[in-house]
Amino acid sequence: MRSDLRRLRSDRLGLNLCQQALGFVDKVLINTCLTPPVLRGSDFIGKAQGDIPSHNTVAVLLTCRRPAIKSASDRLHQRGDRRMTERETMPVDVVIIGAGPAGLAAAIRIKQLNEELEVLVLEKGAEVGAHILSGATIDPRALDELLPDWRETCPLAQTPVTENHHWVLSKGGKREMPHFMMPPFMSNDGNYTGSLGNLTRWLAEQAEELGVQVFPGFPAAEVLFDESGAVMGVATQDMGVAADGSHKGEYEPGMEFHAKYTLFAEGARGNLTKQMKAKFALDADCEPQVYGLGIKELWDIPAEKHEPGRVIHTQGWPLSENDAWGGGFLYHQADGQVALGFVTALDYANPYLSPFQEFQRWKLHPAIREILEGGKRVAYGARAINEGGWQSVPKLAFPGGALIGCAAGFVNVPRIKGTHTAMKSGMLAADAIAAAVAAGREKDELSEYDSELRSSWIADELKLVRNAQPLVAKFGGDLGTMFAGIDMWMRTLKIGLPFSMGHHPDYEETGRADLYSPIKYPSPDGKITFDRLTSVSFSFTNHAEDQPCHLQLKDPELQVESEFEVFAGPSARYCPAGVYEWLVEEGEEPKFVINSQNCVHCKTCDIKDPNQNINWTTPEGGGGPNYPNM
Numbered sequence: 001m002r003s004d005l006r007r008l009r010s011d012r013l014g015l016n017l018c019q020q021a022l023g024f025v026d027k028v029l030i031n032t033c034l035t036p037p038v039l040r041g042s043d044f045i046g047k048a049q050g051d052i053p054s055h056n057t058v059a060v061l062l063t064c065r066r067p068a069i070k071s072a073s074d075r076l077h078q079r080g081d082r083r084m085t086e087r088e089t090m091p092v093d094v095v096i097i098g099a100g101p102a103g104l105a106a107a108i109r110i111k112q113l114n115e116e117l118e119v120l121v122l123e124k125g126a127e128v129g130a131h132i133l134s135g136a137t138i139d140p141r142a143l144d145e146l147l148p149d150w151r152e153t154c155p156l157a158q159t160p161v162t163e164n165h166h167w168v169l170s171k172g173g174k175r176e177m178p179h180f181m182m183p184p185f186m187s188n189d190g191n192y193t194g195s196l197g198n199l200t201r202w203l204a205e206q207a208e209e210l211g212v213q214v215f216p217g218f219p220a221a222e223v224l225f226d227e228s229g230a231v232m233g234v235a236t237q238d239m240g241v242a243a244d245g246s247h248k249g250e251y252e253p254g255m256e257f258h259a260k261y262t263l264f265a266e267g268a269r270g271n272l273t274k275q276m277k278a279k280f281a282l283d284a285d286c287e288p289q290v291y292g293l294g295i296k297e298l299w300d301i302p303a304e305k306h307e308p309g310r311v312i313h314t315q316g317w318p319l320s321e322n323d324a325w326g327g328g329f330l331y332h333q334a335d336g337q338v339a340l341g342f343v344t345a346l347d348y349a350n351p352y353l354s355p356f357q358e359f360q361r362w363k364l365h366p367a368i369r370e371i372l373e374g375g376k377r378v379a380y381g382a383r384a385i386n387e388g389g390w391q392s393v394p395k396l397a398f399p400g401g402a403l404i405g406c407a408a409g410f411v412n413v414p415r416i417k418g419t420h421t422a423m424k425s426g427m428l429a430a431d432a433i434a435a436a437v438a439a440g441r442e443k444d445e446l447s448e449y450d451s452e453l454r455s456s457w458i459a460d461e462l463k464l465v466r467n468a469q470p471l472v473a474k475f476g477g478d479l480g481t482m483f484a485g486i487d488m489w490m491r492t493l494k495i496g497l498p499f500s501m502g503h504h505p506d507y508e509e510t511g512r513a514d515l516y517s518p519i520k521y522p523s524p525d526g527k528i529t530f531d532r533l534t535s536v537s538f539s540f541t542n543h544a545e546d547q548p549c550h551l552q553l554k555d556p557e558l559q560v561e562s563e564f565e566v567f568a569g570p571s572a573r574y575c576p577a578g579v580y581e582w583l584v585e586e587g588e589e590p591k592f593v594i595n596s597q598n599c600v601h602c603k604t605c606d607i608k609d610p611n612q613n614i615n616w617t618t619p620e621g622g623g624g625p626n627y628p629n630m
């Protein structure tokens with residue numbers, strides 16, 4: 001099969017992007033080998049140094065990677081009747097949805113345990129890392145277990161953490177939280193700071209060297225079930241469907257990948273994961289998952305201000321002014337860059353609050369502004385992060401499949417770290433799969449993965465911090481942080497109370513607009529702060545035009561009657577990419593406009609819409625942001 005896979009041909013994604021490339025793009029990267037082009041930050045940033053990069057600046061031509069065809073469709077191809085084809089089918093041992101740290105760690109581990117197993121990783125981004133956004137300051141514990149020599153070649157090894165600061169901000173002021181007040185596990189000693197996107201690119205290379213098939217540009221769009229109801233694989237998105245549902249000239253149906261086991265590694269709020277949770281009632285016995293929205297930028301800063309390995313976290317202002325909570329991070333990484341971002345907990349009540357604007361205000365704090373002045377923003381993006389902790393971890397295994405990484409939710413919220421736990425969960429699932437296949441099993445429930453995880457170091461780590469998020473959510477930034485600190489210390493000293501606090505879903509926490517006043521945010525200065533649409537252009541987002549809207553509105557009337565009339569249209573403020581707009585003309589019903597081409601796949605609308613009336617689905621393959629080194 002591997003040799004079949006190496007048959008190179010223009011694939012659907014290649015064709016699609018080729019059309020865009022012919023007319024509009026300034027730069028085209030062409031790759032005709034099995035490995036897709038690994039775009040380094042400089043490929044994008046060279047272009048982004050100008051004031052505002054065009055949406056069409058970069059296109060990636062993937063002219064390969066169409067796997068072997070194994071169905072009657074071959075005959076139809078010969079008749080030239082391409083549009084009538086049934087889906088092509090490819091059997092593998094394991095299919096993994098998502099080339100993030102969880103999915104790639106699982107793929108590598110399976111191959112390490114049994115090189116004979118066929119392992120396939122599907123990734124919706126145009127290349128591995130294109131949709132990855134994180135801080136990141138990374139605990140290497142799982143990397144050390146998976147690939148002990150990683151420091152020799154992995155770009156993450158470039159920048160060990162050298163300094164660690166935690167600032168409590170007030171408007172215009174700051175106080176440093178002394179290290180002794182925080183339990184030892186909060187220390188960043190021994191951690192590394194760098195781009196998670198680049199780490200996944202490197203992991204994908206390691207996986208491919210072991211024989212894993214990594215297919216970027218292939219969103220998994222539908223879960224397949226066998227006659228017993230077990231998951232038997234996934235189908236990828238159809239290509240070449242027009243906005244009205246008709247088939248365009250380049251139409252090709254999605255492919256089916258059948259597997260003995262399917263791992264869901266979609267990250268926070270995966271859309272197929274959401275379906276699995278509902279179908280198998282995976283979260284029946286846990287607290288609801290809750291989230292934050294992280295908005296991030298990369299800046300080149302003047303050399304004299306740059307201190308590689310310096311890691312800063314902040315809490316307090318500006319969210320403290322709006323009865324909301326969250327915090328900022330600013331990491332001095334390699335090549336004169338800082339990665340900075342701001343996470344707003346999505347349980348905020350005031351529907352007038354804008355996480356994007358709160359991030360802009362945060363950058364204006366003198367302590368942050370001083371670092372950025374004289375620098376240049378080079379990238380922008382956003383992504384939801386799990387904040388539910390241990391009590392929100394659902395049942396992990398179901399017939400034929402399992403959740404790994406942030407699809408399940410293993411982020412240690414006070415540490416803002418989920419990469420090491422995501423990887424470890426992937427490795428534990430891989431152990432269970434290798435043993436199951438060796439025992440001749442398939443498509444059954446990997447309950448041993450669930451039980452192994454619950455007695456692993458992931459559990460030890462997350463249990464220590466399980467009440468930190470709920471305490472801050474309940475008592476607010478200052479008091480909540482103090483209680484959370486006491487709780488974490490007591491648990492560290494093994495005298496903690498044996499209970500976990502609960503959560504409420506974020507959408508339920510949104511308040512009615514008549515109970516709040518609109519918030520006046522400052523206008524962007526174009527130097528430190530920016531408007532939303534200019535910012536989106538720095539995410540290099542691109543979606544094929546004329547395709548069905550991937551943001552499905554279940555009930556348009558409900559959107560007007562409730563989202564607009566009761567809650568004053570919070571979608572126009574929570575979306576970090578300006579996708580949603582309300583157009584109000586006198587004498588006419590308000591119009592809900594969805595600019596889906598701007599979507600950066602952060603999943604906030606799916607989480608925060610007060611009526612759960614918006615359903616995020618996968619767009620055509622390769623669409624979405626093209627993050628360089630986020």
Ligand SMILES: Cc1cc2nc3c(=O)[nH]c(=O)nc-3n(C[C@H](O)[C@H](O)[C@H](O)COP(=O)(O)OP(=O)(O)OC[C@H]3O[C@@H](n4cnc5c(N)ncnc54)[C@H](O)[C@@H]3O)c2cc1C
Binds near residue numbers: 101124138265
């Ligand atoms: C702002 C922010 C800051 C953070 N900071 C840190 C930090 O400093 N340190 C740290 O350790 N952690 C941090 N995290 C958390 C960390 O990024 C996550 O825990 C980690 O990325 C989870 O890995 P994952 O593989 O489960 O999911 P992800 O990294 O989200 O990867 C999922 C992959 O699956 C793909 N995918 C999704 N759906 C589909 C589909 N249907 N078909 C095909 N592909 C699909 C996505 O495109 C993506 O590539 C941060 C997160 C955020 C948002």
Ligand code: SF4
Binds near residue numbers: 574576578598602
């Ligand atoms: S449309 Fe939804 S998923 Fe897309 S950027 Fe906006 S909030 Fe995020």
